[in-house]
Amino acid sequence: MKKIKLKLLPIVCVLAAFVITSCGKDDAISAVLPSVTVSATVDGEALASGEEVxxxxxxxxxxxxxxPGGVNGLDVNGTSYSRADLGADSGDTSGSLALNITAPTVDQIGNTATFEIEAVDDLGQTSAVVTFTYDIIAAPSPDARPYTAVLLAAPQDDSGVKSSLTFFSTNTGDRYSMDQVNDTSDPLSADIDFGYFYGSGTGGTAATLSDPASYPFDYGQSAWGTRNSTTFRRTSLNAAAFNEVTTFADIDDVYEAAEAADTDPGIESGLVEGEVLAFATDASKSGGSKRGLILVNSIAAGDGPTGEISLEILVQEEITTTN
Structure with missing residues (x-):
């Protein structure tokens, strides 16, 4: 009997080793929990957790x-995503999901968006919860559109020809003569925001900007289908301060701080070189009212053919680029 026991002992040991090894392998699989990694983009650029959006x-x-225990699903803030949502089949050990997040709104400014993400495998095991956050901020103010070296001429009437480029539109950034406005079927008058003239003589207004509605003498604008009203305000800015203004929000700040419009808000006279006006265009124009600033660069005094004013204009019109 001793010999039989000795012969069986190696077999029992082998079987025991097999059982121990097999159980160890299963334990190893079940002990490896699923894991989650998260990266993010905002408008196509990399976004790290804790940054601003x-x-x-x-x-x-x-x-x-x-x-390793097989991809089963994913939970994001209580919303479940299936194995199929992760692009995985039964038994697959990896999967991924690109989750588009609803864009934050104005009423969420100052809040923190938090995403808690947890994976589960086919063995019922869950991963550690991964948290991703971002702080919601106001959208940056867009850059305003500059118009440089805008030369407006004193109005001229040469035997009925009114070709001086006297009027300006912030819609188009173009200058217009009275003849251009009146000699076309295109309703250009609806675009005109202001014009120039020089009041000479005793008690004259000197260098003056005026909207079409306030233009103090009939130069032909009585034929216009639309005569817009523009509101002017005088500011305390100089040329250096004007050049620091770049965005819509900057313009709003200057306009609100400017001297309130007087009883005739559509006309400003006695302009001098280096001063800055704030303005708001007619609210009835297409797109509504826009604000802007005007820097008086230089003035060639007089109401003759050499009379003109050079302006730098900044307006709440977004800058667009074309290829």
Whole structure:
């Protein structure tokens, strides 16, 4: 009997070793929990957790799952995503999801968006919760559109020809003569925001900007289908301060701080070189009222053919580029 026991002992040991090894392997699989990694983009640029996202921006969470026990699903803030949502089949050990997040809105400014992400595998095991956050801020103010070296001529009437470029439109950035406005079927008058003239003589107004509605003498604008009203304000800015203004918000700040319009807000006289006016265009214009600033660069005094004013104009019109 002793010999039989001795012969069986190696077999039992081998079987025991097999059982121990097999159980150890299963334990090893079940002990490896699924894991989650998250990266993100905002408007196509990399976004790290804890950074800022502006109102209206497009955020994408790129979530990757590793699950040796088999990918089963994903939970993001209580919303479940299936294995199929992760692009995985039964038994697959990895999957991913690109999650488009609803753009933040104005009423969310100052809030923190928080995403808690957890994966589960086919063994019912869950990953550690990964948290991704971003702070919601106001959208940056867009850059205003500059118009440089705008030369407006004193109005001229040469035997009925009114070709001096006296009027300006912030819509188009172009100068117009009275003949251009009146000799076309295109309703250009609806675009005109202000014009120039020089009041000479005793008690004259000197260098003056006026909207079409306030233009104090009939130069032909009585034939216009539309005569816009522009509101002017005088500011305390100089040329250096004008050059520091770049955005819509900057213009709003200057306009609000400027001297309130007087009883005739559509006309400003006695302009001098280096001063800055604030203005708001007619609210009835297409697109509504826009604000802007005007820097008086130089003045060639007089109401003759050499009379003119050189302006720098900044307006709440977004800058667009074309290829």
């Amino acid at each position: 502006a109102v209206g921006s497009a955020v994408v969470l790129n979530i990757s799952v590793s699950a």
